[in-house]
Amino acid sequence: MSNFFNEMYDGGKVREPYARLEGWTRAMPAELRQMKQAEAEALFRRIGITFAVYGEGGDPDRLIPFDMFPRVFTQFEWRKLERGIKQRARALNAFLLDVYGRGEIVRAGKIPARLVYQNEAFERAVTGFVPPRGIYSHIVGIDLVRTGPDEFFVLEDNCRTPSGVSYMLENREIMMRMFPALFRESRIEPVDGYADALRRTLASVAPAKCDRDPTIAILTPGHFNSAYYEHSFLADLMGVELVEGADLFVEGGFVWMRTTEGPKKLDVIYRRIDDSFLDPLCFRPDSMLGVPGLMDVYRSGGVTITSAPGAGVADDKAIYTFVPEMIRFYLGEEPLLQNVPTWQCGKADDKKYVLEHLPELVVKEVHGSGGYGMLVGPKATKDQIEHFRLKIEEDPGNYIAQPTLALSTTPTFVEEGIAPRHVDLRPYCLVGENIELVPGGLTRVALTDGSLVVNSSQGGGVKDTWVLAE
Amino acid sequence: MILTVNHVTTYQYDAPMRSAVQSLRLFPSRFDGQRTVNWEVAVEGGVKGGSFRDGAGDRVEGWSVRGPVSEVTVAVAGQVETIDMAGVLRGHREVVSPFAYLRETTATWIDDALETLAQEAALGAEDALERAHRLSRAVAEAIVYKPGVTHAHTTAAEALALGEGVCQDHAHALIACARALEIPARYVSGYLFARDDGEPHEAAHAWAEIWVQGIGWIGFDAANECCPDGRYIRLGSGFDARDAAPIKGIALGTGEESLDVTVALESVQQ
Numbered sequence: 001m002s003n004f005f006n007e008m009y010d011g012g013k014v015r016e017p018y019a020r021l022e023g024w025t026r027a028m029p030a031e032l033r034q035m036k037q038a039e040a041e042a043l044f045r046r047i048g049i050t051f052a053v054y055g056e057g058g059d060p061d062r063l064i065p066f067d068m069f070p071r072v073f074t075q076f077e078w079r080k081l082e083r084g085i086k087q088r089a090r091a092l093n094a095f096l097l098d099v100y101g102r103g104e105i106v107r108a109g110k111i112p113a114r115l116v117y118q119n120e121a122f123e124r125a126v127t128g129f130v131p132p133r134g135i136y137s138h139i140v141g142i143d144l145v146r147t148g149p150d151e152f153f154v155l156e157d158n159c160r161t162p163s164g165v166s167y168m169l170e171n172r173e174i175m176m177r178m179f180p181a182l183f184r185e186s187r188i189e190p191v192d193g194y195a196d197a198l199r200r201t202l203a204s205v206a207p208a209k210c211d212r213d214p215t216i217a218i219l220t221p222g223h224f225n226s227a228y229y230e231h232s233f234l235a236d237l238m239g240v241e242l243v244e245g246a247d248l249f250v251e252g253g254f255v256w257m258r259t260t261e262g263p264k265k266l267d268v269i270y271r272r273i274d275d276s277f278l279d280p281l282c283f284r285p286d287s288m289l290g291v292p293g294l295m296d297v298y299r300s301g302g303v304t305i306t307s308a309p310g311a312g313v314a315d316d317k318a319i320y321t322f323v324p325e326m327i328r329f330y331l332g333e334e335p336l337l338q339n340v341p342t343w344q345c346g347k348a349d350d351k352k353y354v355l356e357h358l359p360e361l362v363v364k365e366v367h368g369s370g371g372y373g374m375l376v377g378p379k380a381t382k383d384q385i386e387h388f389r390l391k392i393e394e395d396p397g398n399y400i401a402q403p404t405l406a407l408s409t410t411p412t413f414v415e416e417g418i419a420p421r422h423v424d425l426r427p428y429c430l431v432g433e434n435i436e437l438v439p440g441g442l443t444r445v446a447l448t449d450g451s452l453v454v455n456s457s458q459g460g461g462v463k464d465t466w467v468l469a470e
Numbered sequence: 471m472i473l474t475v476n477h478v479t480t481y482q483y484d485a486p487m488r489s490a491v492q493s494l495r496l497f498p499s500r501f502d503g504q505r506t507v508n509w510e511v512a513v514e515g516g517v518k519g520g521s522f523r524d525g526a527g528d529r530v531e532g533w534s535v536r537g538p539v540s541e542v543t544v545a546v547a548g549q550v551e552t553i554d555m556a557g558v559l560r561g562h563r564e565v566v567s568p569f570a571y572l573r574e575t576t577a578t579w580i581d582d583a584l585e586t587l588a589q590e591a592a593l594g595a596e597d598a599l600e601r602a603h604r605l606s607r608a609v610a611e612a613i614v615y616k617p618g619v620t621h622a623h624t625t626a627a628e629a630l631a632l633g634e635g636v637c638q639d640h641a642h643a644l645i646a647c648a649r650a651l652e653i654p655a656r657y658v659s660g661y662l663f664a665r666d667d668g669e670p671h672e673a674a675h676a677w678a679e680i681w682v683q684g685i686g687w688i689g690f691d692a693a694n695e696c697c698p699d700g701r702y703i704r705l706g707s708g709f710d711a712r713d714a715a716p717i718k719g720i721a722l723g724t725g726e727e728s729l730d731v732t733v734a735l736e737s738v739q740q
Binding site: 100101102103106113114116117118122124125126127128129249250251252253254280281282285292293295296297299300301302 | 489491492493517518519520521522523524525526530531532534536564565566567569570572573709712718719720722
């Protein structure tokens with residue numbers, strides 16, 4: 001245990017942000033805790049929040065375990081993270097604007113052309129098009145892990161449609177309902193401004209042709225989608241329509257929404273469907289989820305699509321390696337948040353190193369997500385390691401490897417009482433007229449003892465994330 | 471040359487459709503080899519939508535037709551003045567990186583035979599331009615022009631195995647061969663004025679463009695064993711035939727679609 005940073009205990013001493021929680025847990029007898037846990041579960045069930053986080057698939061009706069022990073940051077810690085996250089979000093957007101334009105970063109030899117232009121997520125169809133305010137990724141989810149008091153690493157960037165923000169909001173809501181006293185005693189920064197901030201962000205990127213208060217809608221693939229709850233939840237909170245492709249049509253250079261009072265012009269679409277399903281005329285011709293002709297309207301400036309089609313080229317795991325370079329290239333700044341050292345198996349030297357050190361490394365697929373298709377060397381069996389060796393040999397370009405990070409732990413309620421469990425953090429950065437970040441995010445926790453995989457599909461849970469006010 | 475184009479495409483549905491939407495890439499490219507004298511594109515009974523020039527320099531225009539729709543007619547009429555540029559796409563403004571055209575598509579999938587054809591053709595070529603010419607010649611020799619043996623979804627590999635095909639197959643095979651040597655290549659759709667006896671004739675055509683370092687994009691028409699000259703009108707480009715299609719459309723409903731196309735090109739006496 002001692003080689004992992006414990007966010008609450010520094011040896012026998014309680015770290016400052018957790019000072020108040022020490023007494024809170026002591027004063028909570030086991031029966032009360034069990035009762036509260038059951039109450040939390042019942043609340044989650046009643047709300048109906050049962051979905052998998054970002055693209056993880058799995059049973060859409062399964063409840064993700066909620067751990068009542070909050071994860072806490074001081075204002076000082078948060079400010080530092082916030083600066084780093086905003087810096088990264090700015091650089092990622094500058095990169096997208098660049099590679100769909102002149103591609104200066106490629107011309108300058110900072111990123112190989114192949115990684116950008118032959119990337120599956122690179123959409124030739126949007127080259128030369130400048131979206132409103134030049135922003136491609138309006139909601140950037142940045143996955144962070146911590147390994148020490150001042151050591152944070154970015155695990156990955158999510159520039160398309162990162163999900164899980166409804167958990168951030170619901171976790172807080174439920175904690176406040178169950179433990180109102182805790183929130184009276186501590187000054188905790190609120191997160192409930194997220195919906196307003198999101199609405200503001202979306203409205204600020206309305207197309208130039210929109211000359212009134214913009215009409216916004218969330219485009220969902222439908223109720224069978226694992227994140228449907230979040231789509232409808234956000235639509236409700238923002239007071240905007242939740243639509244499916246069949247509710248929309250294009251005419252005269254605009255997108256229209258069918259309503260009981262006749263067609264209504266739509267200005268901003270917060271889409272929660274993948275690029276390839278957006279428009280059968282431009283992408284997959286067999287897609288029934290999108291809107292035929294949508295991309296022509298988008299490219300002629302009649303509607304804004306968030307995140308912009310093509311934004312995915314900034315967040316794959318091969319491009320990730322170059323984000324620090326992007327920060328230097330576009331912003332002329334040094335990265336405030338560190339990347340995890342990454343080996344590209346597509347490079348001969350890197351591949352050699354990876355194959356020689358498989359038992360120590362974490363190996364991931366370049367386009368994988370959700371903790372599937374991933375090897376955690378130190379936890380893997382010999383067979384699993386050999387299996388990965390073959391996969392890497394077969395298609396080296398499809399794999400990257402990273403050292404196994406000593407993820408920090410926070411106290412977590414488990415069967416036997418309270419025990420340290422590994423956590424990560426996904427804050428949601430909004431990029432529009434302003435760059436905003438609500439103080440908090442989604443903390444995911446690996447509930448299995450010793451596990452470093454926090455994905456809900458692999459037995460992970462969620463926690464409320466606190467940022468203490470000064 | 472001044473070429474007059476009359477191009478009418480009619481989609482008919484055996485049962486009325488709820489609506490139809492189209493994305494048209496039916497406008498002559500702007501480059502040193504072409505000047506548009508006049509040009510009209512209209513979809514009968516349709517509403518014109520957004521129009522823009524994409525990153526590859528192509529003008530794209532959206533159209534929609536409200537239902538019930540039993541027929542959609544796209545009519546193109548105009549005049550273009552052309553100059554023989556020996557295939558060189560000079561003065562064409564675009565922002566897409568040529569490296570974006572190294573992407574594999576279903577139609578341009580590289581199999582062993584295409585790979586071998588490319589490698590052998592390129593052997594001994596002195597420079598990039600000669601290599602491109604050799605690839606084009608190799609494709610022309612490997613695939614004999616024969617209409618009716620291939621269809622819209624035939625891939626480059628299939629056409630090569632067959633040894634026969636039409637301009638679409640030649641273009642796909644040439645793109646695949648270039649890509650096999652990691653040379654960017656793309657599909658171009660347009661018109662070809664092939665008869666100069668004064669009679670209007672079927673003239674929809676397609677060829678490939680190959681990126682030649684130091685020069686830029688150069689057209690190669692393997693089907694006719696030449697580079698595009700004054701008889702060619704260039705409309706637009708893409709990864710393959712589907713991507714570069716002059717008309718992309720969808721009609722919502724249950725009716726079966728049938729298609730009728732007439733393209734007539736005439737040379738104006740000067």
